[in-house]
Amino acid sequence: MLAPVNDVTVWAESLDQLLECKTGQLVFENFLRTEYSEENLLFWRACERYKKMTSEAETTEAAKRIYTEFVQVDALRQINIDCATREEISENLSLPGPACFDRAQRLIYRLMENDCYPRFLKSEIYQALLEQQ
Template sequence: MISHPAGWFGASTIIGLVIDLDALFKGRLCCFPKDPLADVETWSESVDKVLGCKAGQVAFREFLKSEYSEENILFYLACEDYKKIKTVPEMISSANRIYSEFVQTEAPRQINIDCSARENITKNIHQPTLNSFDTAQKLVYSLMARDCYPRFLKSDMYQGLLRRADSR
């Protein structure tokens, strides 16, 4: 994970993201049942508030993308979807996709987990269960909660969204 100084983004980039909601939410406003900024203030309560809100997920993902650590939220959300799978063939297919995209060594979006968690998933990938990724997901969640989330709250992006929500 690469950390950048606070001013790494140009002011116009941040202002553009904050002012143009369509840019931040990439045209996905139609999938929000209410104003996407309605819950912005609650996001500061916990990382769970951010992850439990579609607009929060989008904003946090954009922030993580700016820090070159977008794989964390993508993996976390893929695991959440994985736990909802109802059929064995779908579970096997999804487990293999998650493994090849995030877990295996040299995966395109390789997550930062300890070698024992990676080895355990690798050893059991041929007979996946709905809990196959739990340990790795907890590790990634912990990393986001203690490291990325506090920076997100201090970021120009989040602060701008707060101001925008307050001005409504």
């Protein structure tokens, strides 16, 4: 998977720059998969899609799906969030608003930014792309 050279170097500026690029997200996801932590990015993406939904039926269904896949204890792709945040989401599920997952999404973003992202920049995956310039 070859990315345009300027994109690859821009990814090192910030996690935001990386996530704004579709190719960057895919490369980051591949890296996270090697660390068994791709659920963080998948959850972040699901939240981004969720915030853009307009139909109440659609948001209710999506909120339940996100909760089941990422938030509930023993979820298939359980994210690492505190009990209070998990409980808050659980309580909001009956009437999920656009900000239902905001707190959890911020926590996961910070986790990726402070933990996964720095390791990604040092990874063989990223370094190999840089060398292809």
